[in-house]
Amino acid sequence: MIFENLPTTPRSEELIDKAFSRAARAGRAKQGLEAQQSMLQTAANILSDNLENVVTEWPDFDLVDPFYYELADAVLKTEPSFGGREDEGGVDILRQSLSEVGWASRQVREIKDEYGSKLRRTDPETARKHRKQAFARMADIVEEVEADLRRVGDARDALRTLPDVRPDEPTLVVAGYPNVGKSSFVNAVTRARNEIAAYPFTTKGVGIGHFERDRIRYQIIDTPGLLDRPEEERNDIERQAVSALEHLADAVLFVVDASEACGYPLDAQLELRDAVAARFEGADVPVLTVCNKSDRSTDVEADAYMSVAEGDNVDGVLDTAIEAIGYEPDLPSRGDR
Template identity: 45%
Template sequence: MEFETIPTVPTADEVLDRSLRRAAAKKKLKTNVDRANEEFVRAVASAIHDKLKSVVSSFPSFERLPPFYREVADILISLDRIKKSLGAVSWAADQARTVGSGYARSMRSGGETDRKRRQAVARIASIVHQVEDDLIFLNEARNILRKLPHVSEDEFTIVVAGFPNVGKSSFIRLVSTAEPEIAAYPFTTKGIIVGHRDIGRHERIQFIDTPGVLERPAEERNPIERQAVSAIINTADLVLFIIDTSEHCGYSIENQVRLLDEIRRLVEVPILTVVNKADIRAIEGYPTMSTLTGEGVDEVLDLLLTYRKESKKASPRGPLQSENQQ
């Protein structure tokens, strides 16, 4: 994911210290004092320019991000605010270079170059300090963004929903080819689980847990939590809703059905409802499984794969198409 490669965003003082140190090293190479001062100002300005521009270019273009990330980034830190800060940092980069070249040019003819050098550095430092808060904000944004779960846009995605303790993560673990990733999801203290299953040589399906805010009734969730839930749910090509009819999870069947109804209102994709913990209590009318004994799990998986085949017929998402979209 593109966010992982964003390096730490330096503070204003770090940008300045680093650039001044670099420039000081270059200054030593010149024996003529005036030329050394001029070179110093040029070097400071260009080091600051390059560093600030590299901060800007290390952020992905948000227009090109998959909807899930765009939506989540927007809820968490506001895309407008990120764009504004990137704009400010880019402005500071250009401004530092313009001011630096101006001073350097005026030092060409010699005269008071020590004073001009100090003045130039003070002005450039003040430009960098003007974007101090933007740099801090961008670093916070970076720290949040890089921890988001890896959600692929190109894989058939099954969102596994249901109350806590119904067996969602047990199911994802059982059907995943490799150990699922447990990612932080900033809207809840609980991690969310993302697992994959290889099907065929080049294809995988993706299973995603729902964030742990579903246990509260919809009206108790704040707007941010509601958007966060819908961002995950909207990645689904299919929702697998797990019901624990033994009620050992701590939620009544009635409450679980209420959640199912809510999810029905949220999504347009098909929902497959499955009863888990069949080793304790199975009921008629639904596919049943036990993620404890493994009974029925393969059958549920087969059902999911059948849904996938059907939906692929309706809207093909082959590798060619996904490459074109990038």
């Protein structure tokens, strides 16, 4: 997952202490003018390199898959350090902070060059005064971006825990009201090897499983808390997460329970189905209606019928979904071999 290995973001005080303590050790190893030059070089390099690494370790959001972009944008809006700026997306705010940290890195290098020139043309005592001035200015620069460093660190902590979803794999999203059998279906077709991961803004785990058919690996996702209730009951962040799923899904399997044993009237289930279909229509994603608990009732028009509890037609439903996905791998032509 693209955010999983992001390094810990240092705080300004921590970074300043690290740079100046190492500079002091470097200075003790030398004498006179050379000691001041070594201290300046060491502190500046540690500060500028660490600040630059904060920026370069992040992926380029212009190149990030739209699913992860939208999901990151939604997640970051839940972070307190990103709050109070409703007119901007979470990713935009993060980009601004990364830009400020990059600016600080460049400023430190400029201070190093400016005072490095001064240190070459003076006596040791004056050089010591110049070096202390340089340290004070560098510390001011780093402290100026403390809020940005904290924001970047908060973003890292939030995003690195996102589920390991693979946008390059053909993906089936399972939707429907609670208790209609979605998780049971996912467990059945993945032989219960699916992982349970959590979105930071949901209270239930997101089921992510995989299965293979004709040597093609498929991804299947159950999203409780997102596609299990009407649109008006979702908050803005949950709506954006659904938008992210539009980029990910190759087909949606909407599960209904015609027996209404799930606790929801069939009319309400079909109304939610129609809303989901309308939502994914713009993304040209097929939405299949599957009637589960067919051993109890089949009193609904559906694309397929099954009973996960009885093991009836589960594979047939999966075949129908795979056909709807219509995934064709890119095979190398003779000229590419």
